Amino acid sequence: MLTDWLHEWWTKLYFVLLRPMLKWLLRHVTGKCELLRITYEESDRVSRTKRIESSLNYSSSVDVRRCATDSDYDISESVSNLMKLKDVVPEVHTQFEPTLKDSLLRIRAYNKILKEAEALRTTKYDAENKAHEKQLTELWSLYKSDVPLPQRVGPHWQELGFQGHDPKTDFRGMGMLGLQQLTFFAVNYPESAVRVFSQSHHPQYGFSFAIVAINITGMGFELLRKRKLRPHFYSSEKAEPDLTDFHHVYCYLLHDFTQFWLSEKPKDIMEFSRLHNKFLKQVKQKLKSDSPTLRAAFQEDSS
Known part of the structure; x- marks a missing residue:
């Protein structure tokens, strides 16, 4: 408590008194x-x-x-x-x-980007919305192109890694942002997306693909919200990156987390939280490096 109080006191002192004085002094010394x-x-x-x-x-x-x-x-x-x-x-x-x-x-x-991502995140999946339903159907066809969608609700969704018979319930945390990013990955990097989906079915180290993918959307959004992704976007050759560029970051995160997960050889899915945090720490370290761009090799090949 004392440490927090001292930190708060020092912060107020610096920004209210010391910083303005320092700025005034430097302005007059340097012009x-x-x-x-x-x-x-x-x-x-x-x-x-x-x-x-x-x-x-x-x-x-x-x-x-x-x-x-x-x-x-x-x-x-x-x-x-x-x-x-x-x-x-x-x-x-x-x-x-x-x-x-x-x-x-x-x-x-x-x-x-943050404003638009937040708007998508807070947009709930609506089964009565034809655009939402169309995108969900497209999601199935992108990852299961060889198998027609049997029906709107059913156990077949668990093959994509959803928890229940109706995927809409799994999008509650990330809203339409989760669905849009899952779709974006498969549309823009079909080979890599299908490969990651296939890797999620590893006989020993497999995981629920859709659930993990939505969790990675949450990871990316938190990095964005806490402004940790600034080095990535501020170093971009594009002076005005947009939401699409944030989706590309998601593709990097999902792909590289999958490779990281497999390389760690987890005992079971109960290790997800630990490995999630370990991977996130590595991402944050990369964002502090001299090369803070979050871009995978497969993305370079497709550019």
Whole structure:
């Protein structure tokens, strides 16, 4: 309790008093605002974008903070306003405008991906929705192309790794995001998806494919929500990644978790929680590395 209190006290002291004083001092010593200093100091795109995001987040201006938290605003207008607010002369600091714009594009894109993923996650599977039913039927045909769907409800769904006779109950936690990502994997990487599905039926180390796949959707969403995926998206060659790029991350996670699971040779499915956490730790370490892109070899081959 004392440690928590001291941490909270120090945090308030730093952001309310010390940080503004430090910014004021550096501004007068260097003649540059914090954003301008960051663009000069950081050559690495990920570090630069994260520092710019942090600077915007801790601004006393609501309009400035909005650039770090919103998913729908005019980038050019915001860059122009920030340059005026910070007294940055474009003719003197020629790289500031394009650098700041690049970072804002990535920050805004990340926020948009999170917003859209959350919307899908909170959309419940509705058996009365024809689009939902069509996608579920497509899911079967993608993974069981040699076997026609016997009927809408039945024990055959357990062959795909669902728990019961009606898959809709297993999508409760991740909503339509879980179904969309399972489908996305098979549509975009059919060979790899079918291979992973086949590996899930390993006679000794097999697992319930659909249940694990939905769990991996949860893993990816938590990484996204906690902003752990920023290094992946901020280092991308695409200045504005979108929800599709998040789905590609899911494909990487599901594929590599399956290979990790098999390599660990678990005694039974009761080891899932331990191996899930071990794999997640490895993913987080990769995101902190110099090569934070979550992309598997099979994805490189198909690009």
